Amino acid sequence: MTSLTIIDIAKICGVGVTTVSRAINNHPDISVDTKAMIMKVVQENNYVPNNNARNLKRTASKTIAVLIKGMNNPFFIQMIDLFEKGIKDQKYTFILHRVYEHQDEIDVANELVKEKKLKGIIFLGGYLSHSQDKLEKLTVPYVLCTVGLSSEFDTYNYSYVSIDDYAESYKMVDYLCRQGHKRIALISASMEDRSIGQLRFQGYKQALEDHGLLFDQQLVRPMKRHLETYSMENGYAVTKEMIEENIEFTALFAISDSMAIGASKALLEAGRSIPEDCSVAGFDGLDMSFYYHPSITTIRQPIARMAEETIKIMFDLINKKVTHTQLKFPAELIERDSTRIIQD
């Protein structure tokens, strides 16, 4: 059952292949009648053009790829739908491509550009620790959305959309301090992390300092390397360990909602109530943080607006309207039931 080719269709229609090609690709130079006739035959015979041959020959296509690193993150899953919608609204084709932890996103991107003749790329998640040189090898416009960047990057050579991880983390810790907390535990990224995790850690540190609180290394717990990063499981394991070590703290700030939930479970299991015995705060603003009981105080990232702007920048770049845009969205601290004011 070898499938039909454009030649077969041309023969059936009694026209040249070019004409068939014109019909299926909505080219202008073709009469309405011919086109209708050809399309009818195409339908009837269930002909589908071969994409490989197409891409091989084509010089460009109207497609944008989203490269996602860390798909188990519910946060990203939400964004994907928004991206897809936005891209399809502009009559572009949307491709979702997963990048695995060990893969180099730039290499993957370049292959994809070649293969699919992409018009643009949206990087979602992950960290970029490449040299500028390497980034510049990318021949199509790209936007970094919620991508961690190592600090040595020259800020003006690329476009990105994210929140200010440092400031938002500071905001949360500042809030906890104002609530009267003096011993605030932090579930942080691994010590080697040089981007988002590092920024959130710095925000924590600075807030403590500004409140005249001593920074206590014992209270900072990096997530476990052998467990999935930012996961409930990880927050649970880390917190359990702290409890077993009898570390004292009146508040716990986890740099993701998932970890905050894992942490909450560990605390509740150990018989501590939230927020009476211990306040818990998360980060991201996942649905789950609302549905948890008690609801988790968190920093909500404006997912919809971030996705929207990412797409806007993408198309502006494609249409050469702008050179580069950096956007840091403000996030919102949502006070819920997992935190409370404490007395000295």
Add this chain to the structure above:
Amino acid sequence: MTSLTIIDIAKICGVGVTTVSRAINNHPDISVDTKAMIMKVVQENNYVPNNNARNLKRTASKTIAVLIKGMNNPFFIQMIDLFEKGIKDQKYTFILHRVYEHQDEIDVANELVKEKKLKGIIFLGGYLSHSQDKLEKLTVPYVLCTVGLSSEFDTYNYSYVSIDDYAESYKMVDYLCRQGHKRIALISASMEDRSIGQLRFQGYKQALEDHGLLFDQQLVRPMKRHLETYSMENGYAVTKEMIEENIEFTALFAISDSMAIGASKALLEAGRSIPEDCSVAGFDGLDMSFYYHPSITTIRQPIARMAEETIKIMFDLINKKVTHTQLKFPAELIERDSTRIIQD
């Protein structure tokens, strides 16, 4: 910056294209030295073969695609990783392809087969309501994993892996009945659902009957159509409505963990405690059901084993070792803190 082709590499190496092709494709007829030399040049110049040209020419490739419908389901996300690992273990290439709600999975599959010269397909999630004829148009082996099937399917013409949704649902409701519950609310799929949701509903109904309990239509609540299916949000909305209507029940069974969590939130918010005032049970065995407080009693699907067997069947089919295999795994009822025995 037009990228290198196999011809460029051949020129640089001073050999013919065939030789380069042999080198990159691990063909036998090539001397070790030549191959090493060529591979070095390939590395240095960062040459990557053009997949379109490859697939266009190739008659077959060692790749298997996973077509997933409903990616927001955390349950599937877990499976994907397992599939990927299993497929790569066999030195096959793994492709993840998303199918959207409105798309016909068989059409998508057929296009993909053509385009990527697939060796096999794994369908994950969704419902299959196609005619047998249509299914038979698929020219490569396929396995249905956790795919809903409308009942008119002839059971022996395809391979699938799933749990027995009817029996497992029955198991849970039977359990609740034995706990002494007489008024058990059900958050079910929409009434039009003719597969998984329908089966779980039938299990509920039968269990009630076997316990001599009256079936009360008031207690069966289909999820909201305008909200995402099987979501926390959906469970929350449905339960809130029941509470407002003052429907009485001592236990609530939601046909997904996510909905069970949403339901729990609604109950807790309304001041009812779980399980004292109301027992709650879910379905799937997501991590979340454990981390929720109270932990949710649920039916755990043996994800790892299901993924494993799916892959095994896939390769057996490819290697023509078997014709078709149907596997219904037993799932496990996990008693946790959200359910309790009640007195008459």
Add this chain to the structure above:
DNA sequence: TTGTAGGCGTTATCAA
């Protein structure tokens, strides 16, 4: 062990 040449299915160029 190596190289030459033809074709995979499509689109682009150019002439009719």
Add this chain to the structure above:
DNA sequence: TTGATAACGCCTACAA
């Protein structure tokens, strides 16, 4: 408005 034909980059008989 149409059609013949040359690429696109690769793989693979077949010949050397």
